[in-house]
Amino acid sequence: xxxxxxxxxxxxxxxxxxxxxxxxxxxxxxxxxxxxxxxxxxxxxxxxxxxxxxxxxxxxxxxxxxxxxxxxxxxxxxxxxxxxxxxxxxxxxxxxxxxxxxxxxxxxxxxxxxxxxxxxxxxxxxxxxxxxxxxxxxxxxxxxxxxxxxxxxxxxxxxxxxxxxxxxxxxxxx
Amino acid sequence: xxxxxxxxxxxxxxxxxxxxxxxxxxxxxxxxxxxxxxxxxxxxxxxxxxxxxxxxxxxxxxxxxxxxxxxxxxxxxxxxxxxxxxxxxxxxxxxxxxxxxxxxxxxxxxx
Numbered sequence: 181x182x183x184x185x186x187x188x189x190x191x192x193x194x195x196x197x198x199x200x201x202x203x204x205x206x207x208x209x210x211x212x213x214x215x216x217x218x219x220x221x222x223x224x225x226x227x228x229x230x231x232x233x234x235x236x237x238x239x240x241x242x243x244x245x246x247x248x249x250x251x252x253x254x255x256x257x258x259x260x261x262x263x264x265x266x267x268x269x270x271x272x273x274x275x276x277x278x279x280x281x282x283x284x285x286x287x288x289x290x291x292x293x294x295x296x297x298x299x300x301x302x303x304x305x306x307x308x309x310x311x312x313x314x315x316x317x318x319x320x321x322x323x324x325x326x327x328x329x330x331x332x333x334x335x336x337x338x339x340x341x342x343x344x345x346x347x348x349x350x351x352x353x354x
Numbered sequence: 355x356x357x358x359x360x361x362x363x364x365x366x367x368x369x370x371x372x373x374x375x376x377x378x379x380x381x382x383x384x385x386x387x388x389x390x391x392x393x394x395x396x397x398x399x400x401x402x403x404x405x406x407x408x409x410x411x412x413x414x415x416x417x418x419x420x421x422x423x424x425x426x427x428x429x430x431x432x433x434x435x436x437x438x439x440x441x442x443x444x445x446x447x448x449x450x451x452x453x454x455x456x457x458x459x460x461x462x463x464x465x
Contacts, residue, residue: 187435196376199379200376204370207375208369211368225375226382229379267438311359312367342362344361346358
């Protein structure tokens with residue numbers, strides 16, 4: 181088993197294989213959350229895997245590895261947002277770089293990204309985890325650190341807003 | 355009839371995978387530890403036992419000193435805090451993660 185080889189023998193090839201297998205989920209999740217800032221998303225993904233390597237001895241298999249990795253990635257994301265907020269407080273010139281708030285603005289490219297940009301961050305995270313990466317509500321709630329009921333409500337509200345955006349976009353095309 | 359939100363996610367999946375990223379992660383990992391797993395576990399166990407004994411000795415001293423002396427408590431904390439920090443750095447979290455979660459219930463702060 182790859183995890184055992186990493187933990188007991190510090191096997192770099194085994195860890196490389198884990199990175200190869202799980203990078204689509206971690207990088208995909210972070211890229212969606214950072215709305216196309218792929219360089220920053222990859223930096224956070226790299227940090228996620230480094231932390232996972234350090235903490236792998238503590239991985240007890242209570243959750244699956246992708247769930248555990250996404251939970252680390254979500255923590256990295258929160259830390260990044262906190263850092264940006266702090267930097268913005270010290271420097272008025274640098275605006276806090278968030279996803280554009282132009283809600284329900286239909287466009288001709290990257291439909292999903294535009295649709296997701298109109299959601300709150302937690303709604304976006306909930307939808308991406310559940311619909312794009314196929315996590316269960318329980319797993320997504322564990323990743324985002326919220327109760328399952330709250331997660332379901334975020335999913336439901338996010339879906340409604342995305343549907344509204346799609347309908348709005350379709351009506352503009354017609 | 356299919357769900358348009360489902361379709362949206364299925365039509366535009368984002369799952370980046372490339373060998374460069376794997377290499378980049380492997381390149382920034384810390385150098386390999388020379389200690390074997392057995393030696394590392396022995397070291398951790400010894401550190402934790404020493405820490406537990408130190409804690410018991412400190413508690414006994416505090417009790418003998420009257421269990422209310424602020425100076426003794428301060429002196430003990432000055433000894434214990436760096437000791438706990440060092441042990442946690444060397445051996446990983448002193449409180450297992452599943453226990454730590456008990457103290458951090460509720461939701462995280464999503465903006």
